[in-house]
Structures are given as C-alpha cells and as structure tokens.
Amino acid sequence: MSNAVLLDGQGRQIDYLRLSVTDRCDFRCVYCMAEDMTFLPRDQVLSLEEIHRVARLFVGLGVRKIRLTGGEPLVRKGIVDLCERIAALPDLDELVMTSNGSQLTRLARPLAQAGVKRLNISLDSLNTLKFRTITRTGDLGQVLAGIEAAREAGFERIKLNSVIMKGRNDDEVNALVDFAIARNIDISFIEEMPLGHVGRSRGEAFFSSDQVRAQIAQRHALIDSEESSGGPARYVRLEQHPRTRIGFISPHSHNFCSTCNRVRLTAEGRLLLCLGHENSVDLRELLRRHPEDDAPLLDAILAGLHRKPERHEFSSEGEVQVVRFMNASGG
Secondary structure, rough: OOHHHEEOOOOOOOOEEEEEEEOOOOOOOOOOOOOOOOOOOOOHHHHHHHHHHHHHHHHHHHHEEEEEOOOOOHOOHHHEEEEEEOOOOOOEEEEEEEEOOOOOOHHHHHHHHHEEEEEEEEEOOOOOHHHHHHOOOOOOOHHHHHHHHHHHOOEEEEEEEEEOOOOOOHHHHHHHHHHHHHHHOOOEEOOOOOOOOOOOOOOHOOOOOHHHHHHHHHHOOOEEEEOOOOOOOOEEEEEEEEEEEEEOOOOOOOOHHHHEEEEOOOOOOEEEOOOOOOOOHHHHHHHHHEEEOOOHHHHHHHHHHOOOOOOOOOOOOOOOOOOOOOHHHOO
C-alpha cells in the first residue's frame, strides 16, 4: 500500500502520527501537568506490541512520519527495541522523537542506531534555578549533558523546544537562541497550550510568538522560510547564522489548523482527532478484542478521521478548554 493516501473529512492529507508510549515522566513541568499527578494503571497503557501494531496500520494507510512522545518516552522500558521495529516498517519515511533530555546520556546513541532520525529536546531555561522551578524536578546539568550526547550520536537533525511564559522565562529568548546557534541546532518557541488544570491562570503567563520574534529581531536579521519539518512550526533563518532554524508554534496567535496533517494516539490507546477537542476513537478496546483481525481497527480509524474537526478554538486568555493534561495527549 505504498501509494496509500489518508484523508480526513476536511480533505486534508494525514501523513503524521504522534504516538505516546507512556503518560509517565520524570519531570513535572508547570505547563504540562499538575504537581501531584495520578498516572494510568499499567494494564490501561498499550503494550509495545499494540503500539507497533498501530504504527504498522497507520503506515499502511499512508502515514509517512511517526513521532514517539510521552510523557517522557525514554522512561518506557523497551523503548529502543520499539524504535528499531517501527523504523523498519516499509514505507515509513522517518521515525522521530520528542524527549525532555534527562535520559539521553544513556540512550542517545542507541536511539540513533535504532533508526530515530531526528530528535526534539525540551529546554525552557538555561538558569539552573529557573529550570528546576519550571520542571519542578529536573536537573539542568543532566539535560545539557543529554543534548551534547545527542549531538555526538549522529541524528540527522536536533531541535530544541522552548515553551515561553511571561514572568518565568521570557527574558531568556535570546540566550536560548544563542545556545542553539553555538551548537548548530534548531530551536522552536511554543505558545503554552491550555490543556488541563495546572493550578494557575494560564492567561497571566501567555507570551505570543510575535513577542518572541520581536525579541529575536532586536538581535538578528530574520529571513522568512517556506521550510517545513512536517509539523506545525513556521520557520525563519538567521542571516548571520544560516545553519540554525528558528521555529514558531503558535496555536493561539497563528492558527495552523488549515494545514493540519496529524493525529495523536494516547498511551491508553485513544486516537485524538484534534489536540484541542476531546473527541477520540478508542483503539485499545478494538486492539484487544480483535488481536488477529485488523479490519475493525482500520474501519474505526477511517471513520474517526472523517470526523476530525476543522480547527481548535484555543483562547489566549488561557481558559482551560480541554481537561486532559499535555502528558496525556501525546506530547
């Protein structure tokens, strides 16, 4: 089925699947989850075999890019073997991953050898105290060492992801850009998404992509780019540093729904048709009821995609519109 094309009900081609392998994480980032979290019971989380089966089905339908997410995917036992099996699927163009970086000193090279082509690493601050405040449990030194391990491991590309929040880290935008430039890697700045009740008003911390871009433009000449990494980021190049791309992911201020090409599968097997809506398809029940028959799953996937919403309706005032946390949504 190498020529398969998967379309949603709006006529958009869906060629990108984000697969959450766990809702667990060794950090408790303030924009992702509450300080005290209750995680899924083990039997409610998809097995590695079930995750691989879903990946195989989606690639057969026309998906060409799979991103493994969490939670933190590298806390899932067996993750490297899973990467190797998914990367070997015929007709999959690339397997990529998003990580908080905490486990990369140990796993960066095995992941690259297993077939992970690109890696996104979360980095919201270069200040040790701020980093601990934002992540609640994270060790900045451990993450920085993980970034260096990733640079040495041979990935085709590495990108940093930074969620910028007013009053927390908006004064570090250019420091983060300089960090990326010095290492010849990319960086994307992300507007905080209003998913889950995290114990504070998100609107108070909202910092738009336009504000981030204005800060960068004070220091660098920016060149708009038509490049795409297959996701929602809009990119610019730096005139004096062409090897580093700056991305902006702007679910509030620059809605990217008209070009949406992706769906998410949660760790418990819910196929999320849109990050900003609760509608989903329960694939876990079908996976376990039909262990040898793919037809019911394929029918459910196709019927679900026909109902994929036209757009999300995130508000910059930060009111929670989706009660699930980001760690339960597939990163």
